[in-house]
Amino acid sequence: MDQEQVVASNYLEEIFASNVFNDATMKARLPKNTYKALKKTIDEGLPLDPLVADVVANTMKDWALEKGATHYTHWFQPMTGITAEKHDSFISPTSDGRIIGEFSGKELIKGEPDASSFPSGGLRATFEARGYTAWDCTSPAFIKDYTLCIPTAFCSYTGEALDQKTPLLRSMEALSKEALRVLRAMGNTTATRVATTVGPEQEYFIIDKKLYDQRKDLILTGRTLFGAKPPKGQELEDHYFGNLKERIASFMREVDTELWKLGVLAKTKHNEVAPAQHELAPIFSTTNVATDHNHLTMETLKKVALRHGLVCLLHEKPFAGVNGSGKHNNWSMSANDGQNLLEPGKTPHENAQFLLFLTSVVRGVDEYADLLRASAANTGNDHRLGANEAPPAIISVFLGEQLADIFHQLENGGAKNSKSGGELRIGVTTLPTLPKDSTDRNRTSPFAFTGNKFEFRMVASSASIAGPNTALNTIVAEILSQVADRLEKSKDVTAEAQAIIKEVVKKNSRVIFNGNNYSDEWVKEAAKRGLPNIKSTVEAIPVWITDKVVKTFEKHAVLSKVELHSRYEIFLENYAKQINIEALTMLLMSKRQILPAVVKYTGDLAASLTAVKSASAKATTSAQEKLLIETSEVLASFSNNVDALEKAVDGIEKIGEDSLKQAQYYRDVVVTTMAKLRADGDKLETLVDEKAWPLPTYADILFNV
Numbered sequence: 044m045d046q047e048q049v050v051a052s053n054y055l056e057e058i059f060a061s062n063v064f065n066d067a068t069m070k071a072r073l074p075k076n077t078y079k080a081l082k083k084t085i086d087e088g089l090p091l092d093p094l095v096a097d098v099v100a101n102t103m104k105d106w107a108l109e110k111g112a113t114h115y116t117h118w119f120q121p122m123t124g125i126t127a128e129k130h131d132s133f134i135s136p137t138s139d140g141r142i143i144g145e146f147s148g149k150e151l152i153k154g155e156p157d158a159s160s161f162p163s164g165g166l167r168a169t170f171e172a173r174g175y176t177a178w179d180c181t182s183p184a185f186i187k188d189y190t191l192c193i194p195t196a197f198c199s200y201t202g203e204a205l206d207q208k209t210p211l212l213r214s215m216e217a218l219s220k221e222a223l224r225v226l227r228a229m230g231n232t233t234a235t236r237v238a239t240t241v242g243p244e245q246e247y248f249i250i251d252k253k254l255y256d257q258r259k260d261l262i263l264t265g266r267t268l269f270g271a272k273p274p275k276g277q278e279l280e281d282h283y284f285g286n287l288k289e290r291i292a293s294f295m296r297e298v299d300t301e302l303w304k305l306g307v308l309a310k311t312k313h314n315e316v317a318p319a320q321h322e323l324a325p326i327f328s329t330t331n332v333a334t335d336h337n338h339l340t341m342e343t344l345k346k347v348a349l350r351h352g353l354v355c356l357l358h359e360k361p362f363a364g365v366n367g368s369g370k371h372n373n374w375s376m377s378a379n380d381g382q383n384l385l386e387p388g389k390t391p392h393e394n395a396q397f398l399l400f401l402t403s404v405v406r407g408v409d410e411y412a413d414l415l416r417a418s419a420a421n422t423g424n425d426h427r428l429g430a431n432e433a434p435p436a437i438i439s440v441f442l443g444e445q446l447a448d449i450f451h452q453l454e455n456g457g458a459k460n461s462k463s464g465g466e467l468r469i470g471v472t473t474l475p476t477l478p479k480d481s482t483d484r485n486r487t488s489p490f491a492f493t494g495n496k497f498e499f500r501m502v503a504s505s506a507s508i509a510g511p512n513t514a515l516n517t518i519v520a521e522i523l524s525q526v527a528d529r530l531e532k533s534k535d536v537t538a539e540a541q542a543i544i545k546e547v548v549k550k551n552s553r554v555i556f557n558g559n560n561y562s563d564e565w566v567k568e569a570a571k572r573g574l575p576n577i578k579s580t581v582e583a584i585p586v587w588i589t590d591k592v593v594k595t596f597e598k599h600a601v602l603s604k605v606e607l608h609s610r611y612e613i614f615l616e617n618y619a620k621q622i623n624i625e626a627l628t629m630l631l632m633s634k635r636q637i638l639p640a641v642v643k644y645t646g647d648l649a650a651s652l653t654a655v656k657s658a659s660a661k662a663t664t665s666a667q668e669k670l671l672i673e674t675s676e677v678l679a680s681f682s683n684n685v686d687a688l689e690k691a692v693d694g695i696e697k698i699g700e701d702s703l704k705q706a707q708y709y710r711d712v713v714v715t716t717m718a719k720l721r722a723d724g725d726k727l728e729t730l731v732d733e734k735a736w737p738l739p740t741y742a743d744i745l746f747n748v
């Protein structure tokens with residue numbers, strides 16, 4: 044399509060959400076009463092009348108058939124970290140041998156997938172295979188690959204959550220309830236719901252498929268297990284925001300188009316810091332929809348890349364030595380009467396409310412820092428968090444100069460109004476106008492206030508954002524419930540609000556840090572302040588089953604003790620399995636690719652050495668000899684480390700059934716042995732003839748597209 048056509052047909056408006064059964068489509072196609080009833084369910088969380096469901100299902104089916112769809116699926120998010128779907132066609136036979144399209148309200152609302160093969164952490168033994176999926180009408184249905192996809196929550200027959208969406212929805216509910224209590228106590232009569240909103244910035248790598256296909260590590264584990272440092276990395280800082288290469292631009296254009304059709308608000312795209320690294324950011328939406336859309340974004344990036352002979356890597360650390368990928372999870376709370384609760388206001392009253400919500404988040408982050416850290420932990424993220432890379436494993440909050448100053452003043456008695464010099468009584472005097480776009484003034488902070496939202500920067504690039512947001516929503520709900528308890532009892536709400544804000548400033552200021560989070564001084568300073576520094580996933584996972592977390596999650600009905608324990612088991616098992624796959628892949632590459640290649644190369648060297656020696660008796664330490672000695676030495680060490688890794692992998696047999704002990708063993712023994720093997724492998728890469736090396740190098744892969 045050329046530019047003129049694009050403008051003439053208003054291409055954007057035409058394709059946007061063309062494959063989504065969204066509000067506009069429902070309004071246009073559903074009978075008025077049905078639409079109203081469904082809207083009530085969506086907006087107010089009321090139960091759905093089965094008769095309404097029948098009408099909606101039928102309308103949805105007609106719409107989908109018109110769009111060429113042949114199947115439908117309940118689309119859900121099991122604990123695999125990705126999405127799952129099982130397609131059923133709409134066909135229903137008639138007596139005269141034809142078919143008609145059929146889709147009932149029952150089929151829309153509830154599915155019964157055989158759930159035995161999804162991770163359940165012991166919640167559902169295989170003999171109790173039944174699980175069910177339940178329609179989540181707060182996220183619109185859409186068509187993908189000729190299939191009507193219905194977003195659903197996935198539970199066991201006894202009602203336990205088997206997925207990521209269920210606790211996320213429960214946490215949104217909890218936060219809404221507690222935030223409303225605070226708003227009511229502060230005199231708000233208009234809001235009836237508070238939603239959490241999220242805009243996740245997705246980082247990813249794009250590489251050539253031909254090179255990818257030659258790397259078993261990329262294929263099997265998503266990251267390179269070998270690879271010497273290339274002569275050029277990211278040190279020239281020439282990739283960030285650099286102009287888009289044509290191949291990348293055309294890939295991105297197609298990604299945008301596909302996402303827009305699915306109603307994903309794809310907004311910003313650019314080159315990232317590392318070579319071959321890029322980012323895609325959407326406009327924010329409710330956390331639930333943002334989570335679904337982020338799944339679709341990850342899927343679309345992968346799918347479209349293949350069409351262009353490219354591969355998209357979502358792993359947190361595909362390449363050593365250059366930046367890894369994360370997801371900046373921009374998060375806020377907004378009431379349905381139109382206010383962003385983290386937006387500084389214009390009136391004194393609005394500002395008191397703003398400070399109350401802001402300090403509640405700060406307090407939650409301080410009191411549950413370990414949980415937030417755990418919510419961002421996964422095997423891949425261990426290479427970023429706590430590994431001298433952005434961001435560090437220590438949770439702290441960046442507030443920006445002005446707010447930090449207000450905090451500081453509140454800490455030392457009353458805050459001064461910076462303009463008049465008089466006492467700043469919260470709720471009486473206005474705050475100085477805060478710059479809305481304090482964009483990335485501190486890029487090192489794991490949890491930064493950016494004007495009207497918080498940016499949680501630890502989140503893993505390949506993981507669902509449901510986990511971190513469930514954690515965040517729940518801890519803020521808990522703090523808000525404590526705030527509401529006090530405000531509801533108090534006679535002077537303004538004074539009480541002020542007291543609460545001051546208390547947070549006194550008690551929780553230790554979590555605030557506006558300096559360089561990557562510095563060694565901060566690590567020391569944080570330890571002095573008593574902030575947790577959880578360096579690995581294995582260390583982080585047990586946080587999910589601490590008494591404090593169980594109590595909070597049960598209080599707000601987000602996850603029960605049993606559900607939390609099942610997740611704990613899943614996370615640990617997952618870690619152990621992933622490291623095991625990485626170790627086995629390393630062994631495969633070592634024994635069948637690297638060893639044979641180097642053996643052959645040293646053989647060639649030896650042969651040429653003999654030839655040289657016979658030609659010239661004087662050449663005692665020829666270049667060949669030097670190279671042969673060095674290569675043979677590294678090769679011997681490499682071979683020993685192959686043996687060591689084999690032994691380490693086998694050693695798991697002796698560890699027993701305890702999943703925490705198993706995960707610890709993988710981290711302490713297997714991962715460390717892998718690092719030694721890699722060091723030798725990477726050294727060999729720098730010694731061996733380029734033509735004899737069996738793997739595409741970092742330089743080949745990172746600078747090829």
Ligand code: ADP
Pocket residue numbers: 240241242243244324325326327328373374375376383480481482483493495496498
């Ligand atoms: P920056 O991070 O550079 O300040 P933006 O302000 O454009 O950039 O926002 C980055 C992301 O934050 C975008 O996805 C944007 O939609 C999202 N965002 C903006 N406002 C909110 C909000 N109130 N709640 C959640 N996300 C938001």
Ligand code: MG
Pocket residue numbers: 244371483498
């Ligand atoms: Mg940002």
